[in-house]
Amino acid sequence: MSTPSEGIAVDREQIVAGLRRLGLSAGMRVMVHSSLKSFGLVVGGPAAVIEALMEVLTPAGTLMMPSFNHGRAYQEGGPGYFDPLTTPTINGAIPDAFWRMEGVRYTRFHHRTLTCGPDSPLGLLWRDGGYGLLLGVGYRANTFHHVVEMTLGAPCLGRRTESYPMLIEGRMVEGRTWSWRQRGCPITDQRRYGPLMERRGAHRRATIGACEATLFKLDDCFKVVAELLRGGVDGFPPCSRCTIRPRRTERTVPSDWDDEHQCLRADSPAWGY
Numbered sequence: 287m288s289t290p291s292e293g294i295a296v297d298r299e300q301i302v303a304g305l306r307r308l309g310l311s312a313g314m315r316v317m318v319h320s321s322l323k324s325f326g327l328v329v330g331g332p333a334a335v336i337e338a339l340m341e342v343l344t345p346a347g348t349l350m351m352p353s354f355n356h357g358r359a360y361q362e363g364g365p366g367y368f369d370p371l372t373t374p375t376i377n378g379a380i381p382d383a384f385w386r387m388e389g390v391r392y393t394r395f396h397h398r399t400l401t402c403g404p405d406s407p408l409g410l411l412w413r414d415g416g417y418g419l420l421l422g423v424g425y426r427a428n429t430f431h432h433v434v435e436m437t438l439g440a441p442c443l444g445r446r447t448e449s450y451p452m453l454i455e456g457r458m459v460e461g462r463t464w465s466w467r468q469r470g471c472p473i474t475d476q477r478r479y480g481p482l483m484e485r486r487g488a489h490r491r492a493t494i495g496a497c498e499a500t501l502f503k504l505d506d507c508f509k510v511v512a513e514l515l516r517g518g519v520d521g522f523p524p525c526s527r528c529t530i531r532p533r534r535t536e537r538t539v540p541s542d543w544d545d546e547h548q549c550l551r552a553d554s555p556a557w558g559y
Contacts, residue, residue: 294326296495301325301338304494308501310339315348315416317408317430317504322379324422325495332383335421350411351381352429353392360450367451367458380421397452398556400445400543401464402432409433412504420500425477430504434511435474440525442467444532445543459559462542465532472522479511479519486510 296304310316318339328334339349353375359368370392375382384390393407403409408430418430425431435443444465452461470476483489488510489502518524542554550556 297329308492321422369453
């Protein structure tokens with residue numbers, strides 16, 4: 287048996303043409319989630335996809351990709367800490383090649399705000415009129431729906447309630463992140479908002495090689511996801527009536543977040559690095 291992508295090859299020029307056909311253009315600010323193998327054979331590998339994106343966006347645009355390690359650094363066989371300068375992402379070959387490139391940077395002071403909150407890198411991109419681009423992956427890979435959850439105060443996600451060692455500028459510190467929910471969200475994790483995005487014409491699609499690419503405005507996605515989180519869908523309740531809560535682990539700590547003023551508490555260790 288063969289997969290749909292077998293026997294299909296694309297190069298940088300074809301990817302550039304496909305991205306432009308999709309609606310990507312110079313100066314846009316874009317968060318990309320991707321699967322290299324979804325294209326088929328990419329001549330030039332991950333670098334060709336990245337270079338195509340950069341060519342279309344031009345230096346006037348913004349290109350963002352995930353750097354998540356999903357806790358792998360703390361599992362058996364891992365170093366036991368996260369280092370922004372050396373810890374690889376496990377979100378695919380394209381972002382793993384991207385973060386290693388000269389000129390790619392982490393957003394300053396990300397460690398002092400909520401994971402996927404409105405002041406996180408992805409939240410800032412949304413507030414700056416940004417877009418989401420899914421290359422060969424579906425809405426389940428769309429990290430942006432977590433920005434909607436955190437902005438609306440979803441009760442299933444802890445707000446800076448887990449602590450992990452991080453190596454920052456040569457010294458070990460305790461970094462904070464969210465506490466993940468006890469079980470999956472039936473709305474966002476099960477991507478039930480995708481059909482509504484489709485019905486409302488809130489995204490554009492094009493095929494690049496064997497890759498199905500999806501482009502959408504983050505603000506359009508915010509409105510759709512927020513509507514379902516507030517009202518429920520397919521018999522699943524809205525956030526206000528959902529019983530799912532954050533998990534508790536050996537890493538669970540009291541939150542250092544001031545919900546009233548939407549900022550770090552004055553005694554948070556994160557002010558020191």
